[in-house]
Each structure stands twice: as C-alpha cells, then as structure tokens.
Amino acid sequence: MSKQTGKNAASETATHGSVRDREIVDAKVIVTCPGRNFVTLKITTRSGVTGLGDATLNGRELAVASYLQDHLVPNLIGRDAGRIEDIFQFFYRGAYWRRGPVTMSAIAAVDVALWDILGKMAGLPIYRLLGGRSREGALVYGHANGRDIAEASDAVGRFIEQGFLAVRAQCGVPGVKKAYGVSSARGYEPAESELPAETVWNTPRYLEVAPKLFERLRKDHGNHVELLHDVHHRLSPIEAARLAKSLEPYRLFWLEDATPAENQHSFELIRQHSVTPLAVGEVFNSIWDCKHLIENQLIDYIRTTIVHGGGISHIRRLADFAALHQVRTGFHGATDLSPVTMGAALHFDTWAPNFGIQEYMFHTGETDAVFPHDYEFRDGRLHVGDTPGHGVALDEKLAKKYPYSPKQLPIARLQDGSMWDW
Ligand code: KDG
Numbered sequence: 001m002s003k004q005t006g007k008n009a010a011s012e013t014a015t016h017g018s019v020r021d022r023e024i025v026d027a028k029v030i031v032t033c034p035g036r037n038f039v040t041l042k043i044t045t046r047s048g049v050t051g052l053g054d055a056t057l058n059g060r061e062l063a064v065a066s067y068l069q070d071h072l073v074p075n076l077i078g079r080d081a082g083r084i085e086d087i088f089q090f091f092y093r094g095a096y097w098r099r100g101p102v103t104m105s106a107i108a109a110v111d112v113a114l115w116d117i118l119g120k121m122a123g124l125p126i127y128r129l130l131g132g133r134s135r136e137g138a139l140v141y142g143h144a145n146g147r148d149i150a151e152a153s154d155a156v157g158r159f160i161e162q163g164f165l166a167v168r169a170q171c172g173v174p175g176v177k178k179a180y181g182v183s184s185a186r187g188y189e190p191a192e193s194e195l196p197a198e199t200v201w202n203t204p205r206y207l208e209v210a211p212k213l214f215e216r217l218r219k220d221h222g223n224h225v226e227l228l229h230d231v232h233h234r235l236s237p238i239e240a241a242r243l244a245k246s247l248e249p250y251r252l253f254w255l256e257d258a259t260p261a262e263n264q265h266s267f268e269l270i271r272q273h274s275v276t277p278l279a280v281g282e283v284f285n286s287i288w289d290c291k292h293l294i295e296n297q298l299i300d301y302i303r304t305t306i307v308h309g310g311g312i313s314h315i316r317r318l319a320d321f322a323a324l325h326q327v328r329t330g331f332h333g334a335t336d337l338s339p340v341t342m343g344a345a346l347h348f349d350t351w352a353p354n355f356g357i358q359e360y361m362f363h364t365g366e367t368d369a370v371f372p373h374d375y376e377f378r379d380g381r382l383h384v385g386d387t388p389g390h391g392v393a394l395d396e397k398l399a400k401k402y403p404y405s406p407k408q409l410p411i412a413r414l415q416d417g418s419m420w421d422w
C-alpha cells in the first residue's frame, strides 16, 4: 500500500483536485525574525496549492524547526494532503513519544497548513469548513500596562479610546525591578536576550498592589469595560485563592494562570474560595493537560491555542469537550504566535459555539509585512475575511531579510535567590 492512498484511493476524487493533485510534493521550514522569531511550515501539493502553518515556540524555535525538518517533513512527502485527520493521528499516535510543546507545535504547523490547503482547494475560508459563522466578530482583549497604577490606568484608557471592549491590565510592583507584563518602550516582548534575563519576584508586594490596581481601574473607567489580569503562574494555590477573593468586587472577566497548573487539583482550592472567573492553559498542549480542570468545572476559560495544541484538529476536540462543561475558549494570542496562528484562531473563534474571547496584541509593522493577512480590528472585535483557507500569506523574499536571532524568555527568582516560576 502506498504511503498516502490506501486501497480505494484511485476512486477517491474530491470536487477540487484528485488524489494525485493533492499529493504533497514539498514541505519547507522557514525561520524568520521580523522583530521576533517565527517558524513557518509551507506545504505544497502536486497541483501547486500551498498551505502555511505556524510552529513558533518562543525561545525554543529551533527545536521545533528541527522536529519538523528532520522528523515530520520526510514523512509528509508523497502523502495525500486531504487526509488531515489521518496525518494528525499518524504524527500524534505514531510518534510514541507523544505530546509536549515541541511535538504538538510541529504537528500543529502540519495540521494548519493542511486545513489551509483544504480551504484553498474548496474555495472556502476555514470557518466555513468548520461549520460556518456563529458570530459577526471575535471579541478581543488588548494588553495595557504601566510602571505604576496611574500609568496602567492611562494605558487602559487609551485602549478604550481605540474601541477595545476588553483590556488586560498589569502594573509594576513596588520593589520588583521587572514585573511581569510591564513592557519596555518597544512594547511587550519578554524574550529579549540571548540568555534568559534574571528577574526577581516578590509575592507579598504583588498581593498588595494587584487589588489596588483594579479598584482604581473601576473608578477611572466604570463597570462596562471587561478587565482581565494575568498572574503568570506566580502564586501558590492558597495565595491565588486570596487574590481571586480580593478581586471579586472589581468583577474581572478572568484571572489568568493564578497558580501553575501541572497539578490540576490545585485549582480546587481557588474555586472553594472565590467566584472570580479563572482562565488557564496557554502552556498546555493537549486535552490531557486540562481534562480534570474542565470536567470538574474548575476553570471558566481554556487558553490553549492552535499552535501549541496540535492544530485545528486537536483544538476542535478540546473545545467540544470544554463546551460540555460550560467552559469557553479564550485563546492565547501574544505576539510570539505568528499572524498564521492568529488567522487560524480567528476562523476557529468565528465558528466555535463556546467561544469566549481572543487575546490580541498588535504585531509590529515588519511582522505584518512578512505575513500579509485579511483579518481586521473593528469596534472591539477581530473580523476574518473570506479568503479561502486561513487568509494569511508569507512574503518569503522579505522573510529572508530577517535571519533568526537567538532569544530566550526570562526566568524569575525570589529575593533569596531561589528559582521561581516566571
Ligand atoms: O512566550 C510567552 C508569552 O506568550 C506569554 O508570556 C504571554 O502570558 C502571556 C499572555 O497571556 O499573553
């Protein structure tokens, strides 16, 4: 039996393109750094249709590039690009060493590129392939931050002026030199140096300032704007419970990554003490990382997105499972996820019945030029276009001008030098 076809392949002809047309003849990994590093997979079929998938894993880009180049690409050549599910299963089940961020980001790139090809062959945008539109646009939240509470409140005001209906707010912590989420002049980009920057963390100071920030934001901006906050895995479960409880009067849309979630049971403690909605999962890679959290309704939003969670095929399963337990999606959308992921995610958001919100940080002008796309921000929402596939392209010539530049994410230590979660 040939790699891609199976025994009835000769009679399997799609409306657009025969099995021969759909044969994968090339798969290329492109690493580029238009302001920050991105890894992109480009798959080409015999009939010349191309599909793009994002495989960016911030600070570990080359590990995924090698996983793709050395292990997945040789298995792709000769396969039927129309067999998206089977190719996902081949790489997921067939890997033996399954799951994990490197593996799942590489598989995601293949999966998204194949959905892109399917859309182009069918002449349809991905949201229509998934089942069609559930909403007019995807509610997004932007990132406001400041060195202190007053600065952060001004930044929230600027987002509201731009039309944002939801804003994540972070502020500096007195005595902490580089608090999480407080950006430099260049904007939020934590992977700044070749070796990890060392930051120092102070939980008691943070627990003092965070409720004051939201008290001020409600005072300055009223009750209607949705406010979000990211703890970035810094608290113990009981500290997280205390923070969630103290934020209740300010009615957050969500409190994100309040405690590390390797031990999914730790969220039980937060739930016992607070009704602040909880979001988690940007560092998860599969349903198995959040199964307990979802089936026990310990969270309200699942953040795992397409690029780090095996692509559209796996995230669709995750979202359907979440829907059974009234958990909604709130996909990760920091700038280290390329416009290809943003495009694919927005098609998903446009379809998913249990969509909640989409994170949206602006990419730089250089990144947007390398990845032209058809989604646009309007009235607090992102809107996908009707370009077949996911609607994001790659200017390969321009990409070549921006070679890979080694960068890693920071680490955090406590004041006594102990390692902590960044
Ligand atoms: O690469 C790490 C970033 O994506 C992460 O720090 C951003 O926590 C983040 C968020 O919520 O966007």
Ligand code: MG
Pocket (backbone or CB within 6 Å): 230, 232, 256, 257, 282
């Ligand atoms: Mg986060």
